[in-house]
Amino acid sequence: MTRIFLIAGEASGDALGAALMAGLRQIDPKVAFFGVGGPQMAAEGLESLFPMDELSVMGIAEVLPRYSALMRRINQCAAEVVRLSPDALITIDSPDFCLRVARRVKAQSHVRTVHYVAPTVWAWRPGRAGRMAGVIDQVLALFPFEPPYMEAAGLRCDFVGHPVVAAPRATPEDALAFRARHGIDPEAPLCLVLPGSRRGEVARLAPVFGQALQTVLAQHPELRIVLPAAPGVAELVAGLSAGWPGTPLVIDPRADPAGAARDKRAAFAAADLALAASGTVSLELAATDTPMVIAYDMNWLSRQIIGRMLRLPTVTLVNIVSETLAVPEFLGADCQPGPIAAALCLLLEDPAYRAPQLEAMRLTMERLGQGGEKPGLRAARAVLDGIDSDRREPRGTP
Known part of the structure; x- marks a missing residue:
């Protein structure tokens, strides 16, 4: 049975996570989910470790008063991932929180780490790709021009399509x-x-x-x-x-x-x-x-x-x-x-x-993928392919 730990910190990530979960279940009906998410991920079967709203904080002025609480949640998530030892940890956007969790997980385990939504290194701060390389094994990209930037930093990167192509539209x-x-x-x-x-x-x-x-x-x-x-x-x-x-x-x-x-x-x-x-x-x-x-x-x-x-x-x-x-x-x-x-x-x-x-x-x-497979299903295929590659060539413990 495939076991996936997901973390989403805001509404857009909750939507991405829910679509990914639906895609994973379509391919592997026995997949089990753990982690942190909102109402859309809950509807797909996730029992959130704590309310996702605790992570929906933006800006220095807003973060500072809650810094200690956020650090506790970072450590809690990392400890739970290490304890469960899932086939993959999938962090969805919210890089300030998610990449800190992934860093702690990597320091203590060989769990595969996947980050959904590539950083905008094509627009500014290109060094972020290199800093992710030691923490993240695979990136799921929304835009077709993003993989080369990530791959240049040594990361596997799969273009999976943008959710806008699957969003409901009025007639x-x-x-x-x-x-x-x-x-x-x-x-x-x-x-x-x-x-x-x-x-x-x-x-x-x-x-x-x-x-x-x-x-x-x-x-x-x-x-x-x-x-x-x-x-x-x-x-x-x-x-x-x-x-x-x-x-x-x-x-x-x-x-x-x-x-x-x-x-x-x-x-x-x-x-x-x-x-x-x-x-x-x-x-x-x-x-x-x-x-x-x-x-x-x-x-x-x-x-x-x-x-x-x-x-x-x-x-x-x-x-x-x-x-x-x-x-x-x-x-x-x-x-x-x-x-x-x-x-x-x-x-x-x-x-x-x-x-x-x-x-x-x-x-x-x-x-962006209009007319093809839904992004959530494409993302699921990429995640499972990465897990299969780890099973063929297991990594050692840190």
Whole structure:
């Protein structure tokens, strides 16, 4: 019987872990799971060692007061892995916590270690791959261009596909029903506005986005604006957008998370264009063929430091995966209302301006695994192949 210990520290990792568990059970129905996860992994049969929420901490100010508690959980996880001696320890994202557990496990055992989600060494801090090599045996990558970076550091790395290709999507009928439910004319252009999921970025971007949209609405008064808000910033988004023109619709998930998730999927399907902060959201928009403008800014010091560390000419994932610059982006000092508004107007008015984006988005989804096996199943095959390789060539104890 295959025994797998998994650790996920946040909601996105819980979703990845659940899909991986489903894939493992599809291949090996007798597989046994142990570890730490959230509700989605629990639904796949994991009894969490402790609540995953204890690990969902970000930022130095938030971590410091809980440092001792987090260290106890790190040591607890490592001790449990060593005690159980599973066929593999799979750590899912959350590298600050997970790699510390893996390091302790490696120091005390020969358990195979797998890390799901490669660090973004292709964008910045390339030395992270080398530091992982002594702790991690195998990496599961979301992007097809990541394996060479990991392999150069001596790590086995398998591209398994991005979860966006398997995410549920709304139908055209769902999109029409969304418009009807919220009084949006079926023919009116609809713009999604996505200013981020963290309070700092929302506070910084929302005023810029609002000014840009004021210019766009002056030229296109029929435009409707929809803001799908993350739970932690829904109140802030509603407050900052209240004075915008066009009576923006905020999708607030706090009262009815399931209904808000349904509305968000339908809004993505109904949208004609989007203005978004940089991040994974560009892939969600690509999955629904929604043309976009990406804009992002940060404080001056972070802008200087990260600007010097970036290794690519673009930060937009659609551009990176498609190897194009099809999606316009306005970053740092260029994150200004005027240029953003001009790009949005071009998307609304000029099919020739939209066409390269649409092609880049389709190429992106194809390269991320759309149309093939689900990422969770591909990840399961890669994990089991790695375990089989260890069984053929066992490693010695440390």
